[in-house]
Amino acid sequence: EVQLVESGGGLVQPGGSLRLSCAASGFTFSNYWMHWVRQVLGKGLMWVSRIDTDGSETTYADSVKGRFTISRDNTKNTLYLQIIGLRAEDSGVYYCARDPVIPDGMDVWGQGTTVLVSS
Amino acid sequence: QSALTQPAPVSGSPGQSITISCTGTSNDVGGYNLVSWYQQYPGKAPKLLIYEVTERPSGVSNRFSGSKSGNTASLTISGLQAEDEADYYCCSYARNNIWIFGGGTKVTVL
Numbered sequence: 001e002v003q004l005v006e007s008g009g010g011l012v013q014p015g016g017s018l019r020l021s022c023a024a025s026g027f028t029f030s031n032y033w034m035h036w037v038r039q040v041l042g043k044g045l046m047w048v049s050r051i052d053t054d055g056s057e058t059t060y061a062d063s064v065k066g067r068f069t070i071s072r073d074n075t076k077n078t079l080y081l082q083i084i085g086l087r088a089e090d091s092g093v094y095y096c097a098r099d100p101v102i103p104d105g106m107d108v109w110g111q112g113t114t115v116l117v118s119s
Numbered sequence: 120q121s122a123l124t125q126p127a128p129v130s131g132s133p134g135q136s137i138t139i140s141c142t143g144t145s146n147d148v149g150g151y152n153l154v155s156w157y158q159q160y161p162g163k164a165p166k167l168l169i170y171e172v173t174e175r176p177s178g179v180s181n182r183f184s185g186s187k188s189g190n191t192a193s194l195t196i197s198g199l200q201a202e203d204e205a206d207y208y209c210c211s212y213a214r215n216n217i218w219i220f221g222g223g224t225k226v227t228v229l
Contacts, residue, residue, distance in 0.1 A: 035218070037165075044122070044223040045157070045165065045208050050216070059216040062120050095164055104212060105155040105170030112164060 002026035002108055004096050009113035016086050016117075022079040022096030022110055030054070030074040033099040035106055036081045040092040049081065050099070086117045123148065123209055123221035130227040131199045139224045141192040141209030147219055149190035153212035156185060156194045160205050169194060196226070204228045
């Protein structure tokens with residue numbers, strides 16, 4: 001079964017850091033681009049970041065540049081999102097999603113992991 | 120990186136057709152045929168409905184269809200059913216290798 005499972009979320013104080021993980025199974029992880037998408041509770045989706053198949057190219061939304069780092073370990077079939085300098089507005093559910101590239105589109109999503117930034 | 124513009128809640132009666140628009144710019148929706156649409160139920164992960172403007176993944180009902188004209192993409196749901204009550208989001212690839220989502224549209228089946 002094709003599956004993505006996120007972990008690593010939790011309650012963090014402002015200014016703190018966190019590393020989210022996304023474990024992939026059931027498909028050849030290294031063949032796919034991967035994305036992180038955030039959703040504030042009760043609000044819409046916001047694209048956060050994308051990484052290419054071997055990790056050599058990454059892109060970020062302007063609002064997270066410099067604080068978020070996306071990476072992947074194809075030997076462990078795992079995607080990561082390192083976040084530093086956490087702010088209240090970073091709170092939300094973080095989803096990882098698979099992108100076949102051709103065709104374009106996020107075709108498989110994880111269940112999400114929740115990050116709450118609060119003192 | 121402003122969100123793509125989607126309408127406020129949309130409603131329809133069972134059996135009707137509804138259309139959700141998604142307006143961007145020439146730097147995103149209008150510049151690429153890389154618009155996708157997602158359905159999301161409360162508390163659940165989004166599900167891909169349409170990719171590359173008009174294409175449906177296997178297993179997605181043919182009641183869902185996509186189109187684009189200029190800087191505006193559209194999702195049409197035909198033969199509206201109770202199970203279609205959900206939030207719908209468009210997403211477009213944009214210049215400089217980024218992606219932009221729309222603000223979402225809540226669909227209510229009357």
